[in-house]
Amino acid sequence: MVSILPEELLKEVFRIALHVPDHLFYDVSLESPFSFVEHSKSGLLLVCKRWLRGATPVFYETLILRSNAQVMSLCNALAAHRQFACLVKRLRLEGRVPEPLGEMAKRMTSLQDVCLAFNYTGVSAFKFSGFTKFLRALNPQRAAFVRPIGIHYSKSANVNKKICQAVSAWTNLTSLMLPYSGGGWSIWGETPLPDLLLDAVKALRHPLVLTIPLVDAYSLNAITKRLEELDALPRNVTIIFSMPDIHLVDLKVITSNIYLAQRNVLFRDTRNTYADRSLTDLSNTWDNNTGLWTNPLSNASPEVQSRIWEATIRAAMIGNKSSFWPNSWFQCNYLDHRTSSSLLHTSKFFSGIVLAVLAERLEIFTELTLQAALTVLQSRPQLFKRIRHVSLNIQSASAEAIQLISAASELRSLRLVLQAADGASSRAIYDAISLSAPTLQHLFVTHYSRPQRWKVRAVDAYDPDMPPACDLDGGDVLGSLDALTRLHWIAPHIAFRTAATDTTLSSISEISTVSGCDTFLHWLVGCRLTQLVKLKLLEGVGLSPRQATLDAEHGRGLTTFLETHGAKLKELHLGSGASFSLVQLNLCCSVTTLKFGNIVEPNILANAELTCLKVLIVEWLNHLLSPPFMALLNRLYQGLYPVLEELRVENSQGFWPSNESGTDSWQVVASEKLKARGVTLKDTNGHVWRSRLDIDNVLRRSGRVSGRRM
Known part of the structure; x- marks a missing residue:
C-alpha cells in the first residue's frame, strides 16, 4: 500500500501531518503547546525510504526546538547535510x-x-x-x-x-x-x-x-x-x-x-x-x-440570539476553569468578576443575561455577600430557577442561607461549610437541603462544632467529649437524597440514628470523608451502594490528637465500611493525613487507581496485595527525592504490582523538581527503568515524561534530526 501511493497524494499527506498552525507557532502561553504531543512527527520518516525522501523537505520547513x-x-x-539548511x-x-x-x-x-x-x-x-x-x-x-x-x-x-x-x-x-x-x-x-x-x-x-x-x-x-x-x-x-x-x-x-x-x-x-x-x-x-455586537450574516430569532449570547458570556466569565465540584475540601472556583461587572453596565439586555449566568453558580464566603446576592435574587424571582450550583462558606446557618437553599428549586450541587451552628439553625438548613432531594446530585458538607480560627486544620475540629451539635439525625437527611451521585461529608458531631435501607444512596458513585466520621461510616454499612466506585479520605483525620491515640476506637468505622464495600471500589484516594493500615488497604482488592497523599509508611504500599492496580498516583507535598519515595521507586523497578501501567507523581507546586544535568535527573532514570517493565511515568497534569534519551534513540534510528518534541 505504501509503495503504490502517487507522489502528489504523498505530498498532501506529509503537509497535513506535519503542518503547524500559526496560532500554535506564535503561541504566547506559559506552557508551550509543543510540550506534550500524542504522536511523533518523525515517525513519518521511518516508514520506508520513499517516505523518508518525500517527507524530509516538508519536515524541515517548520522546526520547533525545545x-x-x-x-x-x-x-x-x-x-x-548542508542542503537541509535551505529547507x-x-x-x-x-x-x-x-x-x-x-x-x-x-x-x-x-x-x-x-x-x-x-x-x-x-x-x-x-x-x-x-x-x-x-x-x-x-x-x-x-x-x-x-x-x-x-x-x-x-x-x-x-x-x-x-x-x-x-x-x-x-x-x-x-x-x-x-x-x-x-x-x-x-x-x-x-x-x-x-x-x-x-x-x-x-x-x-x-x-x-x-x-x-x-x-x-x-x-x-x-x-x-x-x-x-x-x-x-x-x-x-x-x-x-x-x-x-x-x-x-x-x-x-x-x-x-x-x-x-x-x-x-x-x-x-x-x-x-x-x-x-x-x-x-x-x-x-x-x-x-x-x-x-451584531452578526449581519445571522437571521436568527431574538430567542436564539439570546441563547447564543448567553453561551458566549458564560464562556467568557467561566471559560475552561475547573468544575464546580472541588478537588479538595478547601478549593473553590472563582468567576471573572472583572468581566462580569463590566458587562453588567453595558446594556439592559446584557445585564439580564449576565445575571442569569451568574445565578447559575453562586459562591458566597461572607454574610454580607449572601445578603447582597439574596437581595438581587428577590428583585428578580425568576433567577431562583436558574440556580444550579451554590457554595456557602459562612459562620452559621443564617436565615438568608436557609432561604436561598429552599428557593433554589433546580439545585444540582451544594457546597456547605459551616464554621459553627446551633441546633435550631442546623436543623433548618438540613431540612432545606432535604427539599432539594429530587434534583440535588452533588453534596459537599463540612460542619464544625465550634468556630475555626484562621489556618486551623480539620484535625482539630473534633473532640469526642463534646456533645453532638444538635439532635439532628443524619440518616434522615441523606436518606431522602435519592438522586445523589457524589457525597462529601465531614460532620463528626451529627449522629446517624435512622438505619439505612437497601435503596438509600442507591445512585452514589463517589464518597469523600475523613476517618474520624465513624458514625457516618457505620451508617454507610447498611447501604447497598451498588454504584459506588470511588472513596476519598481527605487530608486530616478529623480527630483531636487525644482521640487519635485511642487505637481501639480509631478507624473502626472505616474498617467496618471497607469490609462491606471495599471490594466494590475501583478508585481510592488517601490524603496526606489520612490514617490507613495495611489490613484496610488489602480490603480494597479490586482497586485499579490508588492515590497516596504522602508516603509515610512505604511498607504499606510495598506489601499491599493490589493485584488489579493499574494507576498509582503519589501526591507529594514536600520534596520528592526522599527515602520513602525512592524506596517505592526501587520496589516498582523490581516488579511491584504486576499489572501497573502508570505512575503519576504530583506535588503542590504543579511541577517536578529537577536539576540541569539532563540525563542524570531522577525523572530520566525513573522513566527509563519503568519503561523497561511497561510502566509510564507522568507528571502533575498527566503528561507523559519523555526523556532526552527517548529523543536521542529516535534520532539515532532515523539518522535525521527531529525538530519537534517526541
Whole structure:
C-alpha cells in the first residue's frame, strides 16, 4: 500500500501531518503547546525510504526546538547535510541558543518566520554570545519575541540593546510581535525591551505590521498612552491588537481612544477567530440600541440570539476553569468578576443575561455577600430557577442561607461549610437541603462544632467529649437524597440514628470523608451502594490528637465500611493525613487507581496485595527525592504490582523538581527503568515524561534530526 501511493497524494499527506498552525507557532502561553504531543512527527520518516525522501523537505520547513539537545542534534544534522539548511522556513526556539546555531543560521537562506519563545535574559547559564550571533545571521520577514508572564529581570539592559541592534538590521522584516505579559505590556528594568523594539521599528523606515498582545481591552488605553509618549511609530506601521473576546467589549472603549483613530489599527480576536477587523468593521457590527455586537450574516430569532449570547458570556466569565465540584475540601472556583461587572453596565439586555449566568453558580464566603446576592435574587424571582450550583462558606446557618437553599428549586450541587451552628439553625438548613432531594446530585458538607480560627486544620475540629451539635439525625437527611451521585461529608458531631435501607444512596458513585466520621461510616454499612466506585479520605483525620491515640476506637468505622464495600471500589484516594493500615488497604482488592497523599509508611504500599492496580498516583507535598519515595521507586523497578501501567507523581507546586544535568535527573532514570517493565511515568497534569534519551534513540534510528518534541 505504501509503495503504490502517487507522489502528489504523498505530498498532501506529509503537509497535513506535519503542518503547524500559526496560532500554535506564535503561541504566547506559559506552557508551550509543543510540550506534550500524542504522536511523533518523525515517525513519518521511518516508514520506508520513499517516505523518508518525500517527507524530509516538508519536515524541515517548520522546526520547533525545545532544548539544547534538540538544537545540537539539528546542528549535527545540518553539518552532515548542508542542503537541509535551505529547507528551513519557520523556526521556533523555546530553549537556549548554543554557539553552533549562529553558524547554521547563516545557511538558512529560506528562513521567513522566527519565534523566540524563551527567557533570553536573567539566566546565568545562558550563553549570550551565541544568541547575538544567531540574531545577526537572521533576516526574517516575520518575527515574534515571547516572554513569560510577570517575570522581572534586573540585568536585561545590555541584552535588550543588543537584541534591538540586530532587529534594526533586518531589512526584510514586515511583521513584528512585541513581548507579551499579563498586564498587556512587558516593561522591565531601565531599558525595557518593547521600547527599544519600537525604536528599531522606527529605524527600519518601511511598511510594517506590529502585533501587540493584550489580555483584554482594559489595558488598551495604557498601551496606546505609552505609544503616544514614545512617538516611535511612523504612519506606515499597521498596529494589530490581539486580545480574547473582542466582541464582549464596549465599542466606546475603543472608539474613544484618539490615538487609535489617527492610526491604521486592526483588532484580532484570539479566542474565537483570527480574522483581523478594523475600527470601521467593528462600528458596522455594533447596534447602538441594544448595545450588542451584531452578526449581519445571522437571521436568527431574538430567542436564539439570546441563547447564543448567553453561551458566549458564560464562556467568557467561566471559560475552561475547573468544575464546580472541588478537588479538595478547601478549593473553590472563582468567576471573572472583572468581566462580569463590566458587562453588567453595558446594556439592559446584557445585564439580564449576565445575571442569569451568574445565578447559575453562586459562591458566597461572607454574610454580607449572601445578603447582597439574596437581595438581587428577590428583585428578580425568576433567577431562583436558574440556580444550579451554590457554595456557602459562612459562620452559621443564617436565615438568608436557609432561604436561598429552599428557593433554589433546580439545585444540582451544594457546597456547605459551616464554621459553627446551633441546633435550631442546623436543623433548618438540613431540612432545606432535604427539599432539594429530587434534583440535588452533588453534596459537599463540612460542619464544625465550634468556630475555626484562621489556618486551623480539620484535625482539630473534633473532640469526642463534646456533645453532638444538635439532635439532628443524619440518616434522615441523606436518606431522602435519592438522586445523589457524589457525597462529601465531614460532620463528626451529627449522629446517624435512622438505619439505612437497601435503596438509600442507591445512585452514589463517589464518597469523600475523613476517618474520624465513624458514625457516618457505620451508617454507610447498611447501604447497598451498588454504584459506588470511588472513596476519598481527605487530608486530616478529623480527630483531636487525644482521640487519635485511642487505637481501639480509631478507624473502626472505616474498617467496618471497607469490609462491606471495599471490594466494590475501583478508585481510592488517601490524603496526606489520612490514617490507613495495611489490613484496610488489602480490603480494597479490586482497586485499579490508588492515590497516596504522602508516603509515610512505604511498607504499606510495598506489601499491599493490589493485584488489579493499574494507576498509582503519589501526591507529594514536600520534596520528592526522599527515602520513602525512592524506596517505592526501587520496589516498582523490581516488579511491584504486576499489572501497573502508570505512575503519576504530583506535588503542590504543579511541577517536578529537577536539576540541569539532563540525563542524570531522577525523572530520566525513573522513566527509563519503568519503561523497561511497561510502566509510564507522568507528571502533575498527566503528561507523559519523555526523556532526552527517548529523543536521542529516535534520532539515532532515523539518522535525521527531529525538530519537534517526541
